[in-house]
């Protein structure tokens with residue numbers, strides 16, 4: 341069986357400082373839990389063959405696919421502000437699959453066993469968190485937000501030891517690359533100048549092909565990465581996504597969202613919302629994400645300093661100049677997105693105020709973020725979580741007046757809103773319900789949830805049950821880092 345593999349291992353050719361080649365750690369009884377046939381097709385892979393007995397061996401890390409070069413990538417990172425060496429401690433990169441469209445995607449197994457970067461860990465992952473990453477990454481894709489994807493989750497047939505024994509699993513992750521801010525930090529700290537230069541040049545070739553080949557190309561790289569992150573984080577904010585662990589090793593240079601450990605979507609709007617059990621100080625709270633993006637990008641800029649100018653002072657000044665652009669860019673992306681959520685095509689100075697007033701009303705009244713926008717979209721104000729609340733009528737009038745001042749019709753405006761306001765998001769209680777059922781062998785709940793999340797801007801009533809807000813919970817919802 342050929343499976344459709346078409347590997348090109350360009351990262352392996354770059355510099356062996358950047359990775360450690362690794363052997364396989366077979367598991368005893370691998371079985372497919374979920375498989376993404378649409379994604380397999382996009383990658384040029386045969387779904388039937390990959391789901392066969394031989395295919396499962398590949399997805400479990402028991403047998404390397406032809407042409408692959410199994411490796412663990414080296415990287416470092418600031419975790420909650422503290423710098424440390426990291427690297428793939430439980431992930432194995434098979435290589436880069438070249439698709440029929442000649443696109444390049446990393447194929448990585450997460451949970452595939454120990455590597456030279458494992459430190460004290462067992463290199464393994466549990467079924468619940470790997471399915472969670474599958475759900476959220478596919479939900480992000482459905483929402484149109486750049487993200488790594490999930491091709492499959494296999495159960496290993498083995499238990500992993502945590503606080504309790506948990507069923508083990510391996511996720512096949514697909515990414516346009518796994519180059520992180522932390523990869524640059526690693527090379528800037530422990531690699532040579534040539535390593536840094538070749539990583540930066542490689543990143544340009546792989547992700548930023550529009551950058552001109554000039555003396556300034558690393559400056560352009562910094563500029564483009566800043567822009568991509570400003571755009572990405574604006575998209576997170578607009579759908580109420582909270583990443584939960586925005587460490588520098590979890591910021592991908594490609595501009596894709598990566599590592600869906602303790603992430604979750606916000607129901608009730610509040611800027612201080614935190615779900616992660618380990619984020620005790622709220623460093624990565626919803627409202628802090630833009631600022632944390634800036635902090636991470638400053639670390640990226642620091643890593644690039646040797647490439648920006650021979651004169652260090654001048655290089656730092658250049659880096660600072662670029663970093664200072666970020667907040668303005670973020671705000672612009674955010675406001676453009678907010679205008680679309682409110683059905684506005686053109687720009688007026690008071691638009692930010694209009695949006696902020698709505699957010700204030702949501703915060704004051706503990707309104708559901710997603711449902712506030714979807715009620716506006718379908719024009720059923722009686723369904724709005726803000727209906728009957730002080731100030732909402734006045735706000736509606738202001739908004740309707742603003743909408744009527746543009747040349748586009750109300751129908752066009754509504755269409756724009758439908759494409760900008762998801763009716764379905766992966767609500768925490770729904771995700772938990774799907775995971776519980778799946779871990780107990782019933783995949784139907786997960787499959788239905790995934791079907792709803794594939795088309796989150798569909799306002800038909802088919803998946804209406806996913807729009808229902810959970811009853812107020814006694815304790816706040818908590819997520820835990822990837823077990």
Ligand SMILES: Nc1ncnc2c1ncn2[C@@H]1O[C@H](COP(=O)(O)OP(=O)(O)OP(=O)(O)O)[C@@H](O)[C@H]1O
Pocket residue numbers: 426427428429430431457458459460461462463464465589590598599600601821822823
């Ligand atoms: N069970 C484990 N065994 C070995 N290393 C681990 C284990 N769990 C996490 N790590 C390592 O600890 C570091 C931080 O973990 P974190 O949970 O942020 O990453 P991850 O979810 O494993 O990986 P990724 O960022 O690729 O999605 C990483 O270097 C990771 O490889």
